[in-house]
Amino acid sequence: SAVISQKPSRDICQRGTSLTIQCQVDSQVTMMFWYRQQPGQSLTLIATANQGSEATYESGFVIDKFPISRPNLTFSTLTVSNMSPEDSSIYLCSVEEAGRNTGELFFGEGSRLTVL
Amino acid sequence: QQPVQSPQAVILREGEDAVINCSSSKALYSVHWYRQKHGEAPVFLMILLKGGEQKGHEKISASFNEKKQQSSLYLTASQLSYSGTYFCGTAINFGNEKLTFGTGTRLTIIP
Numbered sequence: 515s516a517v518i519s520q521k522p523s524r525d526i527c528q529r530g531t532s533l534t535i536q537c538q539v540d541s542q543v544t545m546m547f548w549y550r551q552q553p554g555q556s557l558t559l560i561a562t563a564n565q566g567s568e569a570t571y572e573s574g575f576v577i578d579k580f581p582i583s584r585p586n587l588t589f590s591t592l593t594v595s596n597m598s599p600e601d602s603s604i605y606l607c608s609v610e611e612a613g614r615n616t617g618e619l620f621f622g623e624g625s626r627l628t629v630l
Numbered sequence: 631q632q633p634v635q636s637p638q639a640v641i642l643r644e645g646e647d648a649v650i651n652c653s654s655s656k657a658l659y660s661v662h663w664y665r666q667k668h669g670e671a672p673v674f675l676m677i678l679l680k681g682g683e684q685k686g687h688e689k690i691s692a693s694f695n696e697k698k699q700q701s702s703l704y705l706t707a708s709q710l711s712y713s714g715t716y717f718c719g720t721a722i723n724f725g726n727e728k729l730t731f732g733t734g735t736r737l738t739i740i741p
Contacts, residue, residue: 518671545727547727547728555734556632556717556731556732556733556734557672557717557731558731559728559729559730562728572728606671606672610727616677617660617662617677617721617727618662618674618677619662619664619672619674619719619727619729620674621671621672621673622671623670623671624671
């Protein structure tokens with residue numbers, strides 16, 4: 515099974531600043547996803563990080579606010595830009611392993627952001 | 631639209647059974663079930679495909695009624711380790727790895 519490392523695990527940020535979250539996978543994967551989970555809530559898909567092309571964003575999420583990079587098959591970053599307290603949340607990286615075809619998603623431990 | 635799960639929360643004594651339901655307003659191709667313990671990442675339990683059979687995993691099994699766009703997760707003889715929040719994730723197309731997660735059900739097992 516894929517092992518996913520996310521950094522930072524948590525951070526406290528000031529309003530108006532930006533923070534980049536890193537997601538490193540120990541194997542090559544085709545699909546990488548970024549989810550947001552607000553306290554006590556469900557998971558909401560932000561975008562799909564595509565290797566070699568722009569990310570595909572879900573309704574309600576835009577590239578200017580959540581720019582994503584995917585330089586190779588094992589790494590992706592999500593930036594939360596111009597943060598406000600409403601961005602306080604857990605951000606999770608998720609992958610589907612290439613070739614398994616089980617539909618199973620593996621999740622990182624998440625990055626807990628608190629915006630003051 | 632987000633699938634709706636019921637109940638929102640349930641408390642059981644160890645050894646009791648539980649059923650968690652997931653209902654979607656859209657026609658579904660697959661339903662996925664995950665469990666998330668507090669402060670941890672969600673963990674995959676099982677996937678049910680359209681036209682597929684009821685799945686089982688130890689004392690945890692699930693069914694998928696594609697006509698009603700509903701799925702149920704059955705936990706039998708619950709153990710303390712079953713505590714956590716359960717999410718269903720739904721996909722509307724084959725090969726669509728993007729999941730829409732349900733509202734969640736918090737399960738607490740007490741000794």
